[in-house]
Amino acid sequence: MTTTPVFIDKLKAFFIEIGDMSYFSGRYLREVFTPPFEFKELLRQCYNMGNRSLLLVGVTGFILGLVFTLQSRPTLMEFGAESWMPSMVSISIVREIGPVITALICAGRIGSGIGAELGSMRVTEQIDAMEVSGTNPFKYLVVTRITAATLMLPLLVIFGDAIAMVGSALVENLKGGVSFQLYFNKVFDALAFSDVIPATVKSFFFGYAIGLVGCYKGYHCKKGTVGVGEASNSAVVFTSMLLFVIDFIAVFVSDIFFEI
Amino acid sequence: MNTSVDIKTVLELKDLKKSFGDNHVLKGFNLKLYEGENLVVMGKSGSGKSVMIKCLVGLMQADGGSIQIKDQNIVEIGQKELDLLRTEIGFLFQGSALYDSMTVRENLEFPLRRHKEKLNMQESTEELVIEALENVGLVDAIDLMPAELSGGMKRRVALARALILKPKIILYDEPTTGLDPITAKEIIQLMRSIQKKYGTSSLIITHDVDCARVISNRIILLIDGINYAEGTYAELVANEDPKVKAFFKQ
Numbered sequence: 001m002t003t004t005p006v007f008i009d010k011l012k013a014f015f016i017e018i019g020d021m022s023y024f025s026g027r028y029l030r031e032v033f034t035p036p037f038e039f040k041e042l043l044r045q046c047y048n049m050g051n052r053s054l055l056l057v058g059v060t061g062f063i064l065g066l067v068f069t070l071q072s073r074p075t076l077m078e079f080g081a082e083s084w085m086p087s088m089v090s091i092s093i094v095r096e097i098g099p100v101i102t103a104l105i106c107a108g109r110i111g112s113g114i115g116a117e118l119g120s121m122r123v124t125e126q127i128d129a130m131e132v133s134g135t136n137p138f139k140y141l142v143v144t145r146i147t148a149a150t151l152m153l154p155l156l157v158i159f160g161d162a163i164a165m166v167g168s169a170l171v172e173n174l175k176g177g178v179s180f181q182l183y184f185n186k187v188f189d190a191l192a193f194s195d196v197i198p199a200t201v202k203s204f205f206f207g208y209a210i211g212l213v214g215c216y217k218g219y220h221c222k223k224g225t226v227g228v229g230e231a232s233n234s235a236v237v238f239t240s241m242l243l244f245v246i247d248f249i250a251v252f253v254s255d256i257f258f259e260i
Numbered sequence: 261m262n263t264s265v266d267i268k269t270v271l272e273l274k275d276l277k278k279s280f281g282d283n284h285v286l287k288g289f290n291l292k293l294y295e296g297e298n299l300v301v302m303g304k305s306g307s308g309k310s311v312m313i314k315c316l317v318g319l320m321q322a323d324g325g326s327i328q329i330k331d332q333n334i335v336e337i338g339q340k341e342l343d344l345l346r347t348e349i350g351f352l353f354q355g356s357a358l359y360d361s362m363t364v365r366e367n368l369e370f371p372l373r374r375h376k377e378k379l380n381m382q383e384s385t386e387e388l389v390i391e392a393l394e395n396v397g398l399v400d401a402i403d404l405m406p407a408e409l410s411g412g413m414k415r416r417v418a419l420a421r422a423l424i425l426k427p428k429i430i431l432y433d434e435p436t437t438g439l440d441p442i443t444a445k446e447i448i449q450l451m452r453s454i455q456k457k458y459g460t461s462s463l464i465i466t467h468d469v470d471c472a473r474v475i476s477n478r479i480i481l482l483i484d485g486i487n488y489a490e491g492t493y494a495e496l497v498a499n500e501d502p503k504v505k506a507f508f509k510q
Binding site: 095120124125126128130131133 | 361
């Protein structure tokens with residue numbers, strides 16, 4: 001047997017999955033605006049995804065700012081450009097590194113969590129039980145989770161960026177004797193709306209992708225505990241790839257509108 | 261059970277067909293459930309019992325045939341009508357299917373959220389939850405999480421949840437599977453007492469012969485995707501057909 005048919009089968013399966021996911025996404029967009037609305041569950045999911053990710057995003061952001069500044073310092077010093085440090089760090093973090101790293105962390109924490117939770121609900125017939133009780137499980141489980149992820153990710157990105165800046169300022173303060181006030185004055189001088197707005201807008205899309213893929217994988221989980229593991233794992237892998245694709249598109253589009 | 265014309269049919273399956281690829285699970289299955297009746301559908305594992313019951317509540321799409329519940333063909337009605345019709349059907353899942361992220365109280369409150377007003381229930385949510393838990397003798401477990409309950413307790417809570425909207429029809433999918441004989445007997449007694457108290461019609465899917473013997477008014481044997489044999493427990497035990505005989509020998 002040649003390897004071509006296997007490759008074609010896999011490619012076919014991939015495109016079928018993309019098609020299914022697009023349909024799933026379309027269903028979300030239809031149902032998110034139609035009553036009844038599950039506000040209580042939405043708030044619970046926002047709390048689970050937002051509040052419970054703060055520590056992880058905060059620690060990662062702090063270390064990111066710290067390491068980024070430590071690593072860049074010697075190179076900038078070589079050119080006598082240490083004073084550019086706040087601008088360089090803030091623009092890199094706000095435009096690109098902050099949103100991407102936060103989204104990748106959330107893909108691991110939130111995406112896999114959604115995949116595993118919905119997957120286990122599927123295999124233990126809890127989703128069927130919901131449907132039989134006359135509740136729309138898609139609206140209760142999927143719409144709330146995707147909406148919560150879409151709303152919470154930009155907030156987590158802003159929080160992560162802010163903490164990363166604190167980490168960077170700390171290094172500058174300890175190594176270069178730059179005061180916090182001076183550091184943040186330079187940061188705000190360097191940042192423009194054209195840095196913040198595209199980054200925030202793409203964070204909404206990152207959040208949407210994390211929620212969508214996690215829910216899709218969990219909701220269509222195959223039978224058994226192996227299926228739950230696979231749903232959780234593939235949610236992270238697929239989301240991570242999707243995040244880079246979205247990032248590429250976002251940077252491309254931003255370039256058209258804001259001339260980066 | 262007297263099945264003459266004066267007894268109302270609450271549920272009817274006609275020529276139900278369902279296949280998975282080349283595997284033809286149901287090849288024209290027929291069933292009538294009468295008001296107040298306990299009808300047991302028996303068959304070996306993999307014979308299509310659970311598929312049949314899932315088609316019945318719209319969890320699976322049948323390939324052919326009609327499903328009439330209270331004079332409505334569920335294949336033809338819209339989602340809203342189906343949701344409303346589902347409030348008249350209680351469903352006890354094989355693995356209980358309690359929502360693990362919710363307490364027993366929240367599990368029971370869940371079906372009430374959307375349908376309490378629609379069904380014009382006068383009692384408060386709290387009263388309805390307590391009443392349902394009293395029926396299964398588990399009022400003390402009201403604030404426990406499903407993970408803190410034993411298998412038998414989970415099944416009883418699931419039964420309470422199935423009863424909370426006071427349905428006219430209850431579907432039991434393997435109600436005694438995975439339980440020890442004593443707990444299984446308790447569940448069967450509970451099913452009988454609920455049927456007596458609320459006058460519900462029950463469709464019970466099982467391969468447990470003891471369960472069928474105790475609870476059934478009528479039994480249908482689902483073999484090879486069709487109703488292979490039908491009758492009371494005594495009639496089927498006396499049946500000389502080798503497939504029927506083999507079944508009751510177990």
